[in-house]
Amino acid sequence: MGFRSSSLVGVAIAVLAVFAIHILVSGGGAAKADNIKETPPQRRGSGLPIPRFASLRSDEVNVRTGPGTRYPVDWVFKRKSMPVEIVAEYDNWRKIRDWQGASGWVHQSLLTGKRSFLIASKAASLHKTPSASAEGGGQART
Numbered sequence: 001m002g003f004r005s006s007s008l009v010g011v012a013i014a015v016l017a018v019f020a021i022h023i024l025v026s027g028g029g030a031a032k033a034d035n036i037k038e039t040p041p042q043r044r045g046s047g048l049p050i051p052r053f054a055s056l057r058s059d060e061v062n063v064r065t066g067p068g069t070r071y072p073v074d075w076v077f078k079r080k081s082m083p084v085e086i087v088a089e090y091d092n093w094r095k096i097r098d099w100q101g102a103s104g105w106v107h108q109s110l111l112t113g114k115r116s117f118l119i120a121s122k123a124a125s126l127h128k129t130p131s132a133s134a135e136g137g138g139q140a141r142t
Helices: 002-026 029-035
Strands: 052-056 061-065 073-079 083-090 093-099 103-107 125-127 138-139
Touching: none
Parallel strands: none
Antiparallel strands: 052 083, 061 073, 061 103, 083 093, 093 103, 125 138
C-alpha cells in the first residue's frame, strides 16, 4: 500500500507542476493582473527638465570626468553659489556647465536648486528697474 500512495503523490506533484508551468507560459489570465502589481520602471536622475540652472552648494566642489567616484577629478570649483547649468543626469550625478563653457560631472548633493548670478565685468551698476534713474546704483562686488 505504501508503493501505491507514494506513486499517487508523485503523479499529483507532476500534474501540479505541469499546470503551474502552463499558467506561467500562458500569462495567467485575468487573475494574474489582479493579484500581481507590476513594478514601475526605475527613474534615471531627478525627472526635472534638462537643461536647467542651479548653484554650487559648497566652497569646494570636485568636477569629475564621468558620473561616479571611480572617475578622476578634472578640476575643483572653489566658489560657493557659483551658477551652473545642468545639462545631463545619471542617477545621482549631474553634468554641469559653467559660465565659461567648461563641463564635468558632480554629485547632486553638491548642488542646490537656488539660482544665483555672476556679473562678468569689473564694475557694474545695479538698479531695481531697467531705467538709469531707478533706485539702487550700488557697485557690484568683484
